[in-house]
Amino acid sequence: MGKFRSYLFLAFRSAWNRRFTLFLVVLSISLSTVLLVGIERLKGQARAGFVGAISGTDLVVGARGSSIQLILYAVYHLGGATNNMSWESAMMIKNNPLVSWTIPFSMGDSHRGYPVVATSEDFFIHFRYRSGSSLKLRAGREFSDIFEVVLGSEVAARLKYSVGNEIVLSHGATGTGPLHSDKPFVVVGILEPTASPIDRSLYINLESMEAIHVDWRGGAPIRGFQVSAENVRKFDLSPKVITAMLVGLENRRQVFALQREIQEYRGEALSAVMPGVALDQLWGLMGNWERVLMVVSLLVTFTGLAGLMSTILAGLGERRRELAILRSTGASPLDITIIMSLEGLMLTLSGIVLGVIILVGLILAASPYLLNNYGFYLSLGPPTKMEWLIMGGIAVLGLLTSLLPAIRAYFLSLSDGLAPTT
């Protein structure tokens, strides 16, 4: 019968006795938790996800235009298509002595809503995501010929494809365009999950991209001109243009030098974007929304805490007799104060726990949607330091808020003495 356990016992039993009234308080605190922690998680993971998806890349090069648009389209397959850059420029950059490796990307087609990315074998060799992980195949092998496709893990899982299946690509990014049904692809490999946009993409080589478009012009098949899948090999399938190129440097410190060199290239108007800088710009744009959300959730939190205080205060009237009874059995006014603040703390903590449970449910429910529409993984996993801090902050505020009714109870029980008011 330790003192603290007795406090807990009495506070808990009293609160449990009034659980139906108090549930609303717990619910509003859980709502605050969901908002504050949820926003923090969304923010943190969106950022980590975006940055992680391109962690090994020093520059993204494409036709001149908005750097944010280039990054979003080339790396995350979001937003509108950018202009193409020529293969000659790409080769020029690849052969620059400062450059260690390049990965060309050519985009525009899709398969059942998932983007198709044409690239080279260098993609499998040089691409790094998160802290330096390289791509691994879960099944099959890399593409080595035209009409071979390697699937991102989610594409394979969602569409229930396995190695050996034949699939048909459709023209355009929306998945509603005309089909390239005369030139089916065979699945030769499936990638391991990466928790990045790669999982939602299909990879073919650059020659395949040329091959399915030899008999197309300007987004539509050329009338009266059709090349079969067998005959297409007789054409020159070497790439002419690409959408963008990821560049890795020999020495990261020379990134500014190379960037300037590419921007000033006279053969073609190019952009060379440092991913981190572009993402910072992007975050700058989203910062206002973030602030609005924060203010709203803080308001919700204060409303919740005000509810906590007023509910405990309102209950105090009914509890005067109960408190007097405790006094007559040996509780001091200080004991009463501690029991009352513990009640507030318990309510707040239950609210936080309930909030976390709701949040876990929400994340589980929302992460497929976020992944499909915004291309980032909202994952579970232990709270970050900042999230702990937020939850601790709510708990401390809850405790402080319940101190007022507790202090009032102190003075009430001083003046009531042992006489239970009837």
Next chain:
Amino acid sequence: MVDMAISSSADDSPGLTAQLPPAVSLTGITFAWPSGEPVLDDFSLELKACGKLLITGASGSGKSTLLSLMSGILKPQKGTVSIVGKEISSLSNFKRDRFRGDNIGYIFQQFNLVPYLSSLENVLIPLRFSSLRRKRVLQDNKGLSERAKELLERLSIGPSLWHRPASKLSVGQQQRVAAARALIGRPPLLIADEPTSALDKEIGLVFLRLLLKECEEASLSLVFVSHDESFASEFSQRLSLRRVETPLDS
């Protein structure tokens, strides 16, 4: 201001109890409410260890006020209050609270119990706040809830009622549970403020006898307030408070 009549029965034998300090010793107590209403004026009273005091008097005559002074809830404007040899009128609020928790068991007219706790849990509450009372139970080589059950049983609260919420007990049962709670951990002084007023006369007498028997058994002193003068024969010492008309009244 009150007029008092203190009487003691003759068979008070000076035994072992004579060496113990008096259970209650009030000397020269003057008390008036902040509203100015005087209740006691130069009032003295002594109840020896293991004594049984009955306080009677009309409603408003100051019985509850006197009990509050004895238990240290109220402080007299003048005079000293000693309980089992300890002068509590000079203690700090905090120490007085502690002292009361350790040494005084309290029973009220009604609403004694925390309604949502079981009888057993109610009886155990004093042990949560007073380590001294806890120690006294353990000194008797008893488990805490073992002792609580024993007390309940002795006060005719059978096992079927132990886990029932207090709110689901009859008033008579509630008073007996309250008595068990006041008795647990052998506080040397028991104060009962009209504990039988809400009971039928028969049941009230049974309750009083049970309480007296337990006090005897555990060598506790009892201060018992009742407006029922017919209980007088059960007590060793009696005090009758009568409200004296003050100039304000006339």
